[in-house]
Amino acid sequence: MKRVLLQHAEAFENGFIDIGLATKASGVSVKMIRHYEEIGLLKNVARTAANYRLYTEQHVHTLRFIKRARTLGFSMEEIRELLSLWQDRRRSSASVKKIAARHIDELQTKISELQSMTNTLKELVRCCAGDSRPNCPILDDLAGRKAA
Amino acid sequence: MKRVLLQHAEAFENGFIDIGLATKASGVSVKMIRHYEEIGLLKNVARTAANYRLYTEQHVHTLRFIKRARTLGFSMEEIRELLSLWQDRRRSSASVKKIAARHIDELQTKISELQSMTNTLKELVRCCAGDSRPNCPILDDLAGRKAA
DNA sequence: TGTGGACCCTACCCCCATGGGAGGGTCAAG
DNA sequence: CTTGACCCTCCCATGGGGGTAGGGTCCACA
Structure with missing residues (x-):
């Protein structure tokens, strides 16, 4: 652990910035900057x-x-792998591509799960009168009664 | 609070079942059955x-x-609303339909977020050679360098 | 020199829905 | 009466954050 102990002004002269400036420069919150350090990414x-x-x-x-990786939906574990590849000049692009391809698969699995939920729900909503009467195919479905 | 205190065998004779049978009959884990009671759904x-x-x-x-509602992606709060409508014989189907429609919107928003992630990732993967060389447009993108 | 405000620190609690486990009590069959 | 399958409560963990409390520090300005 290269823990350099400096006075504040001295540190700034040496090109260091504090967490407030790091937040502004990166767009990552103070909380999360500290968190990423804690889990070993920084x-x-x-x-x-x-x-x-x-x-x-x-x-x-x-x-x-x-x-950026979070924006693309990568998990912290995936980001850990990507960061270590990024920092490894001897990496193969194949290893990066593999992680990305796996992540695409995960996303597509998730998308199809959500899509099948919406398909079912849209059908139920389509069958529901949506008026003041209590009869409702949506509740019937949830209650386990098969809709017509 | 109608808290009936019975002996075990006596309770079974009166049509009650214990949590183990409730798990088997409902498909909900013991943990979650207790949890749903704790948050007021049971x-x-x-x-x-x-x-x-x-x-x-x-x-x-x-x-x-x-x-069933969890399978369709409803949150516990939404389920709380749906349960109270289910148990209310004077409900309007419109109120149920409204919750379902709102949930469909949430799902579709989520789907389009995930879809835009996969679109970006697929393009990056398409541009990545995936061989033994280190050069990689995926890492370039994550590092903030605009790909060609 | 003092003071005020903006900044920083650690350490805790919260969200959601769920699983795991420890440590102990209870039931029924053999 | 033992054994093993159940049940109980209580605490902790997940992931990717947000909030807040109670304290220390830095710097500019009076």
Whole structure:
């Protein structure tokens, strides 16, 4: 653990930024920056003498990487793998492609589950009068009575 | 709170079943049956003298209702609303239809989010050679470099 | 020099729906 | 009376966050 202890002003002169600036530079919340460090995605985070976290440009790159990957729906575990490949100059693009392809499969599985829910629901909604009477094929379905 | 205290055998003679039978009859896990009671979806659960929970056929119906609704992706709060409508003979089918329609909207929003993720990912995967070389448009995208 | 406000720290609790397990009591068959 | 299958309550974990409390620190301005 390269824990560099610096005074605040001194750290800034050396190109470090504090967590507030890291938030603004990356778009990742203060909470989540600390969380990503805790689960090991951000390494070698230095501290000032007053225990303030100090980040480098490389950390900000990593945070933006994580954020983009989250936007694409990758889990933290998948992101952990992607980050280590990103940082490994001897990686094969095949290993990255494999993770992405697997993730596409997961997404498509999820999409088809949700799609089958909506298909069923749309059919039930179509059959429901939607008026002031109590009779309702939606409730009938939920209650296990097969609709006509 | 109609808390009927019975001996085990006596309860069974009166048509009650214990949580193990309720699990088998409903397909809902023991854990979740207790949880649904805790959050107020299962009411008037009786107990034996030894503090064992006792369920009626009506409880089993309710559990199956919840299970079916979960299968269709409804949240517990939505299920709470649906259950109270189900149990209200003076409900309007319109109120049920409204909940279902709202849920369809939520599902479709989720589906289009996932769909846009897969679209992006598929394009990246398509552009990735997937060989032993390190160069990779997927990582380039995550790192914020715009792909060609 | 002091003070105020903006920032930072740790440590806790919450969401949702669900599973796991510890530690102990109860039932019924053999 | 033992054995094993049940049941009970209570606590902890998941993932990807949000909130808040109670404290320390930095800096600019009076």
